[in-house]
Amino acid sequence: MPEEPLIVLRGVNKHFGRLHVLKDIELTVGRGEVVVVIGPSGSGKSTLCRAINRLEPVESGTITVDGQPLPAEGRALAKLRADVGMVFQSFNLFAHRTVLDNVMLAPLKVRRHGKAEAERKARELLDRVGLTAQADKLPAQLSGGQQQRVAIARALAMDPKAMLFDEPTSALDPEMINEVLEVMQQLAEEGMTMVVVTHEMGFARSAADRVVFMADGEIIEDRVPEDFFTDPRTDRARDFLSKILHH
């Protein structure tokens, strides 16, 4: 008997005006599983990712995280979000706070940890992402790759059950992509449950348990990475892969 999956989406639908961005989405993410979501621009990957912590509310279907259906806006939702880390394409570090404060803020205010404990943990995480020396700087003084690693540390400081990544390396200069992917790779190896929207095929091959391919708001393939890359079933996926793999 397998364990209950951590994230389950059933029959999820979402429109932006007349645009149907999520069409009857079915997705299950097991504990410790790493699912990479790929697909053409506008296919609904970000919306899917953001729906999981209700940054985008959906119209129909159910989304459960750790057995609990997503609550409506309010304290219960905040509590659930505290357990699901999110990393954004544009980092979104708190611009008015130092790197250390960015990592400590939510543990202090949301988890109500003591200052000493929050700081010890924050420094430990910054050390882990290789940014001990930057603790007292403001985010704007850091490179993109450094900012994104702080953002990952900030999310990890909440001890999340799962992490959502929406194109975490897309805003980065090429030489900074690897430093972020390495941190993510390590997280994956440690057994973190992850949903990762990315076009980094190397990461998908080496870290993902499954690849989900989206097009026009639908999940049209949900496969083991090796199978998906060597033998895509749909023309849409084959077409997409040929564009991103040999340009």
Add this chain to the structure above:
Amino acid sequence: MNVLTDNFSLYGKGLWGTVQLTLLAGALALAVGVLIAGFRVSPVKALRVFGTAWVTVLRNTPLTLLFFAVLLGLPRFGVVLPFMVFAVLALGAYTSAFICEAVRAGINTVPLGQGEAARSLGMTFTQTLSLVVLPQAARSVIPPIGSTLIALAKNSAIAGSFSVTELLGTYKPLNERGYGIVWTFVWIAVGYLIVTLTLAGVFGLLERKLGVAR
């Protein structure tokens, strides 16, 4: 020239009245204005509607009419207070609508991603606003709030017509004592300048201080 030196205590009392009205109504307006701005961006529809109604009504009512409404209206509900308090309520409520809109404009200058990151970490709406969004909005909100408070200092003159001691109202007794109208008003104007230039100075300082903080 002797209109000032002869009536120093009268001028002083008037100036102090204006300063009190400005400070008390300003504090009230700031507190209420920030709160209503929070209402206007809240996820709760009822609060948004209330916030919009508050601003629409107060911003579009002539201040004198609002004074009448407060002075004549509240006693009908059994609320009897000193004129000074009525004046602070009327001025504070009126000014809060402008503060609210300045704060809301400031909130809109903060990138959406900041609030999303805060919420994704489990912060409540109030925490997101007070810990992440408002501190970043502060810098762009300082200059319009300064202007609004300067307008408040000048608007407080209306209270003089409602039996509250304030600077402009001093012209009446001075006039009765036979002093020339020109010098009377010159010294009143100087009094207002003292208040408004002080405000401008304080807010200029605040702006510079927040300016270097990042």
